[in-house]
Amino acid sequence: xxxxxxxxxxxxxxxxxxxxxxxxxxxxxxxxxxxxxxxxxxxxxxxxxxxxxxxxxxxxxxxxxxxxxxxxxxxxxxxxxxxxxxxxxxxxxxxxxxxxxxxxxxxxxxxxxxxxxxxxxxxxxxxxxxxxxxxxxxxxxxxxxxxxxxxxxxxxxxxxxxxxxxxxxxxxxxxxxxxxxxxxxxxxxxxxxxxxxxxxxxxxxxxxxxxxxxxxxxxxxxxxxxxxxxxxxxxxxxxxxxxxxxxxxxxxxxxxxxxxxxxxxxxxxxxxxxxxxxxxxxxxxxxxxxxxxxxxxxxxxxxxxxxxxxxxxxxxxxxxxxxxxxxxxxxxxxxxxxxxxxxxxxxxxxxxxxxxxxxxxxxxxxxxxxxxxxxxxxxxxxxxxxxxxxxxxxxxxxxxxxxxxxxxxxxxxxxxxxxxxxx
Numbered sequence: 001x002x003x004x005x006x007x008x009x010x011x012x013x014x015x016x017x018x019x020x021x022x023x024x025x026x027x028x029x030x031x032x033x034x035x036x037x038x039x040x041x042x043x044x045x046x047x048x049x050x051x052x053x054x055x056x057x058x059x060x061x062x063x064x065x066x067x068x069x070x071x072x073x074x075x076x077x078x079x080x081x082x083x084x085x086x087x088x089x090x091x092x093x094x095x096x097x098x099x100x101x102x103x104x105x106x107x108x109x110x111x112x113x114x115x116x117x118x119x120x121x122x123x124x125x126x127x128x129x130x131x132x133x134x135x136x137x138x139x140x141x142x143x144x145x146x147x148x149x150x151x152x153x154x155x156x157x158x159x160x161x162x163x164x165x166x167x168x169x170x171x172x173x174x175x176x177x178x179x180x181x182x183x184x185x186x187x188x189x190x191x192x193x194x195x196x197x198x199x200x201x202x203x204x205x206x207x208x209x210x211x212x213x214x215x216x217x218x219x220x221x222x223x224x225x226x227x228x229x230x231x232x233x234x235x236x237x238x239x240x241x242x243x244x245x246x247x248x249x250x251x252x253x254x255x256x257x258x259x260x261x262x263x264x265x266x267x268x269x270x271x272x273x274x275x276x277x278x279x280x281x282x283x284x285x286x287x288x289x290x291x292x293x294x295x296x297x298x299x300x301x302x303x304x305x306x307x308x309x310x311x312x313x314x315x316x317x318x319x320x321x322x323x324x325x326x327x328x329x330x331x332x333x334x335x336x337x338x339x340x341x342x343x344x345x346x347x348x349x350x351x352x353x354x355x356x357x358x359x360x361x362x363x364x365x366x367x368x369x370x371x372x373x374x375x376x377x378x379x380x381x382x383x384x385x386x387x388x389x390x391x392x393x394x395x396x397x398x399x400x401x402x403x404x405x406x407x408x409x410x411x412x413x414x415x416x417x418x419x420x421x422x423x
Contacts, residue, residue, distance in 0.1 A: 026196025057373030073296025098347020155274030346392030
């Protein structure tokens with residue numbers, strides 16, 4: 001009999017877990033490359049708006065599916081139930097591999113802000129510490145996420161106020177370089193900014209630990225997304241007023257550069273601490289999500305069965321959490337942060353494309369949003385840099401080949417890879 005997880009999260013905690021993923025390191029780093037891709041303030045804000053529209057479509061698809069299938073695993077479960085075992089497997093594969101890379105990127109962001117000369121060592125230490133927190137139970141993770149979200153929102157509010165009230169703030173910089181780089185630049189900027197919105201899926205992947213999921217999840221996901229959008233727009237406008245799109249696109253630490261340009265030099269170290277805390281919040285929620293999808297895939301036999309074990313006291317998938325933590329630590333010790341982010345973005349957009357395709361099957365009333373979300377995910381995925389598209393497609397192809405080989409072996413022995421039902 002499959003062990004179940006404890007349902008301990010209400011709407012407030014679920015919203016905070018989503019915010020802990022979205023209002024994280026992305027807002028501290030993603031604006032710069034997005035501004036470089038867009039080439040102007042107006043096009044950067046258009047890219048932000050496009051990313052939010054796609055994220056909203058995905059959020060509603062995820063919310064409806066999670067309410068119907070309130071089990072750990074997110075789109076892995078939805079794709080399996082609505083489209084068939086292969087599509088569920090492909091979503092799970094893309095999520096676990098892509099988000100493992102994203103975990104490493106967040107850990108490296110912590111290291112870069114805390115101690116740039118020892119970024120890899122700090123990254124590994126952060127992974128070990130947060131894996132230990134998650135091992136103690138999802139409610140402990142939710143309490144830590146509350147503290148992290150509060151700190152990050154306070155830092156971002158200070159950045160916005162300092163940039164907008166400064167005598168050097170210039171609203172004309174929003175219009176500077178208005179021609180920008182055209183539609184292609186908007187798409188690429190949206191693809192980069194979407195990376196920072198993707199955290200709402202963490203609420204869906206925790207569906208088995210949410211109280212009254214049919215009511216809680218559809219409320220929590222749009223709330224978390226809406227709050228994140230308001231925060232992102234405020235920060236983007238403030239930073240553009242301080243730096244302009246050109247200087248923003250060249251910045252390595254855009255929010256710290258913005259407060260310096262506004263004459264608030266004293267705030268730069270605070271922003272540095274805020275960025276590190278934000279990355280820790282994202283990493284905490286990411287490890288939660290990856291371990292739950294790993295749990296679901298192990299229950300179905302796509303990953304080693306031992307990863308489906310649930311701790312008898314803490315009621316968390318402790319083998320999955322330890323395995324995910326170990327892999328992320330190895331990647332964080334060896335990987336490059338830019339490559340990890342690009343690779344993760346492609347995998348995450350494919351994951352959401354499958355979520356929207358799954359939502360399409362729920363009936364005609366959901367097909368407009370699901371169709372827009374599916375088209376938007378594919379457009380943003382293939383607008384990413386070519387290296388990200390090629391590496392992401394190669395990993396997905398490797399996953400599909402692995403599935404085909406295992407399925408052939410399973411059929412020959414009378415067992416399909418999806419034969420083990422969840423719950």
